[in-house]
Amino acid sequence: MLTVGSIVIRCTDLERQLMFWTAALDYEPRLPLETDFALLRPRGGAGPxxxxxxxxxxxxLPPRIHLDLYADDQPAEVERLESLGAQRVHWPKRPDDADYVIMEDPEGNRFCVVDAAPGAAA
Incomplete structure (x- = not known):
C-alpha cells in the first residue's frame, strides 16, 4: 500500500516560502530547520x-502538477491567501461556473482553491 507522505515544492527563497505555506495551510515546520529544506506538517496531524x-x-507553464486546496469558504480563503502574498491567475479558458480559483504563491507556484462548501461539487 502507498500513501502520499509529502508533496515537495521547489523554491528559491526558503524563508519566504516557509512563512507563506505555514500560514496558508496552518502547518508547522519540523525542527530543527535546515538551510535548504523544510518539512511542514499539519498541526492536527492529519493530511500529507x-x-x-x-x-x-x-x-x-502550465505546471505539470499543482495543489487543489479545498475551502469551506472559498471567497474568504482566497482573500486570506492574497493577504499572505498569493495572487490570482487569470486563465481565459476557465469556465464561468468553475468551482475553483487559480492562484500562485509568492514564487509563482500554482495552486487552486476549490469550493468545498456543503453542497458544492468538490
Whole structure:
C-alpha cells in the first residue's frame, strides 16, 4: 500500500516560502530547520506533509502538477491567501461556473482553491 507522505515544492527563497505555506495551510515546520529544506506538517496531524526544497528550478507553464486546496469558504480563503502574498491567475479558458480559483504563491507556484462548501461539487 502507498500513501502520499509529502508533496515537495521547489523554491528559491526558503524563508519566504516557509512563512507563506505555514500560514496558508496552518502547518508547522519540523525542527530543527535546515538551510535548504523544510518539512511542514499539519498541526492536527492529519493530511500529507508539504516540503520546501531550496533548489532553483525553471518555472514551466502550465505546471505539470499543482495543489487543489479545498475551502469551506472559498471567497474568504482566497482573500486570506492574497493577504499572505498569493495572487490570482487569470486563465481565459476557465469556465464561468468553475468551482475553483487559480492562484500562485509568492514564487509563482500554482495552486487552486476549490469550493468545498456543503453542497458544492468538490
Amino acid at each position: 506533509n508539504v516540503s520546501l526544497d531550496a533548489v532553483p528550478s525553471e518555472r514551466v
